[in-house]
Amino acid sequence: MPSPYNGYVAEIDYSHAFYPEIAPTSLAFALLLKGVQPPRVSGDFAYCELGCGQGLSSNLLAGMHPRARFWGVDFLPSHIAGARHLAEEAGHVNAVFLDDSFEDFAQRPGPDFDIIALHGVWSWVSAENRAILVDILRRRLKPGGMVYVSYNCLPGWAADMPVRQLLLDQVSASVGPLPERIEEALRFGQRLSRLGGYFDHVAGAGPHLDSLLAKSDSYIAHEYLNRDWAPFYHAEVARDLEAAKLNFAASATLLDHLEDWRLAPDALALLAETSDPTRRETLRDYLTYTRFRRDIFIRGPRRLAPSEREARLRDFRFGLCVPRDEVPESVSTPKGEIALPAALYAPLADALAAGPQGLSALLKLPALAEQGFEAVLTALTALVGLGVAVPVPPEEEGRAEGCARFNHAVLRQNRHAPDLRQLASPVLGTGLQVDLLDRLFLLARQEGREPAAFAWTILSERGKRLRRNGEWLETAEENLAELGRLHDVFTRSRLPLLRAWGIVEG
Template sequence: MTWNNGYVTDIIYTTGYYDQQAPSHIALSCLLGNVAPGFARRSEQLTYLELGCGRGRGALCLAASNPEWRVVAIDFMPAHIEEARELAAEAGIDNIEFIEADFATLDPRNLPEVDVASAHGVWSWVSDDVRAGIVRILGSRLRPGGALHLSYNSLPGWQGAIGLQRLIHTAARRISGRSDRKAEAALKLVQALSGADAFHLRQSDLVQILKRDLPDMPREYVAHEYMNDDWRPCFQADVAAALAEAKLEYVASGEILENFPQLMLTGEQRAVWDGIDDPILRELAKDFCLPRGLRHDIYVRGPRRIGDAARNAALADLYLTLTRPPGEFVYELNLPAGHGALERGFYEPVVAALGQGPRRIGDLMSLPGLGGKRDNPAELVGMLVGTSQAIVVARQDADTGEAATRLNDHIAMRVLRGDPPHGALASLRLGSGLRCSGDHYVTASMMHRLGADSSVDRWAETIGLKAEGEGREKFLKMAEETRLRQSPVWKHAGII
């Protein structure tokens, strides 16, 4: 057997950043599940472990945004570890260690004890012995009260689309060549069969969504997501049973809105769900209702349950800032339970206050002029963060951290050289990343290097766009627009 054990390793994965992996987001999820995030007490000396870190951008962002933390990130692909180490060294991020290891064989005693762990996009893509290795690591190294974020392809969400994965996997196996080319050929076959109205490519909603999105997905993403031999979606009950070996208990969803059944389930579904007491059965019932195939679960090793009063007091002390200009705030919501709207009488004053900068939830709740609902900070924070329109601020008085700025700048240069543009701007104030596009990386970097008000012509020259032409014009337009739109948001988020 080769070292990769059926996992695609001949091409590197794409880059990405996922809010659900950030300890501040995990702490919020715990609170919404009425569990005390004990690890948050160590918020300045936290040890964070990422299992299956890919190219390391998420772990690097967290390390740069929290210079006092110790971050350990593991992946078995040497190409991923090499690139991540290179970026860490270039950007001078020295509180992170990248380890090349296979979870199936890694001796947990070689790792430190950790407060928070995360494995995104790993569990349902690897073999039983790798999953067992992950449980062994967590059982041995996650501190009491420590939390885990785990994402995986879930059932029954995937049930109508299992055949589609198998089609891509089998086609890829039968074709020779590199995995990105195999992915290309496999997708052509999917399209051809779909064009010929193959019965099982028209049955499930997930298949429809995937058929729509797959042609534009980066080929390295398709390869890593669909072409591994051990790909296998899971029921939450089975994941919970496996993690129980490590004394882990499910406490909440990392998808903030999923912690609000009134938004996720229709009235009829809710009536059935309300009648179920058993937590595992509740999750299964929810999974039967929600049209999604990926779960983000939060587990805690020894959860301490708290009542609503303690939860509300902890929530009231959190700070939030907006992730978009207040004028672009979206009040209409499309939810699994149907169309909904955030009540303007309550949310408009909140959004206006947040438009001035980070605010404490407790202070937002007592703004003059708010309609009812003053006693429900969970709903306020849930709606704002759950719709990705606000983010938790870890250190409201911090300025732009030097390590965070260096990392953002080095990634910007890589994006200009052709790296994928998906990621997040690191921020000491947020203690996490603000998701962004490639244009954002470049704009934030130029504002730092040349001054927030510097001329975009100088930016164009700095990145080598000297000659007049369409490319330069496009860049200047993008730069002006991005600066204008993002400046207030970035100032409040401690990015510039």
């Protein structure tokens, strides 16, 4: 009997992950930066994630946007069973998970969507499936709706494509459990890479192969080992999506919006010579040697007048998602180290550290008022792109409760499985990664247990021990003492932040 998975790796589940770029508010912010009207992203809207994997993103967003409705679609039943379990534990009534193939889903009657997200899907499915996806987008996206699509792109991948082929060939030629075959293929690749030839000619290929040794089997399987795998030029994706009446509107990678961080003046001048947006993006990928794109397409883009764009952006709120002292003072870019001017970034970071602020309110602060709207907006874009700030959705009734239920469910699952790492912040409106020990300390609080002893029970059940000053701690007493010390550090440094972000109540 033929496999129902069309050559897609079904032997290892995909990892649990939340990608902040696919949050509705982040997508809307990226569109507004380009002066394009976003669809509705607060209150009642409909969001569909095609190829939702373990469904962590859709589940987290369902807690964050209690009046919106979320659909997650993925043909691997193990993914959907896990996603449904989390949704049930979190008590979500606004999230539906279907173990449909894209083909099944295309035939299923259902609602039209304001937002459709495809993260890590487009480059990893067959041409037939991409055609089905275009059909779904054509029929199920509302006019004015947006599509997020990420993909491996050319020319950034061109020189490294043989690395992927080598891995695939090696894994296909061996038998046994997939993790062992992956390990063997990587070791073989390393031997080959020391013998010159291709690996001498393409400087990055050997390091690329070496870097895979540190990646999880799940990542390698889903990124490299599907039968169908193809990087694309942006122009090819834009042409395919035209059939669904979609136009490219913005990059969801916010650092892409800071073009002078990556491109020299003569490169920017060359790009300015073309008025065709598709050609411009494709040429830009040559100049930046981009390997992975996150694009936002719109069905029927409505261009905002500059005054309307500014008014909409002034209404946006932003929050810091790291401690104030982790906001960088400079950033390394392809053009070298760029200092973030303290006169602009310091008052901005100080203000955001006190809690989410609207851009209008920020612009009333004397130190920022003198910088002006565009400068402050650019700095906020940079902070969000660097992962130290987030655009915050408008406040909404039920969010705190939705996030609390999601966080309780995630922490409960951490009792048995350590791979759910993100918790929802109702204050920042996004998911934040929390370290394993901190999650165990939070679970101990939730269950009214003594934190160090509780964490040690779980770690020792999993055969784990701690290290101090590079030395493994052998005995239970040593581990417990270290956990007690780490819990004190957690209580003093991170717990207050988790409280301020609404992840811990009270």
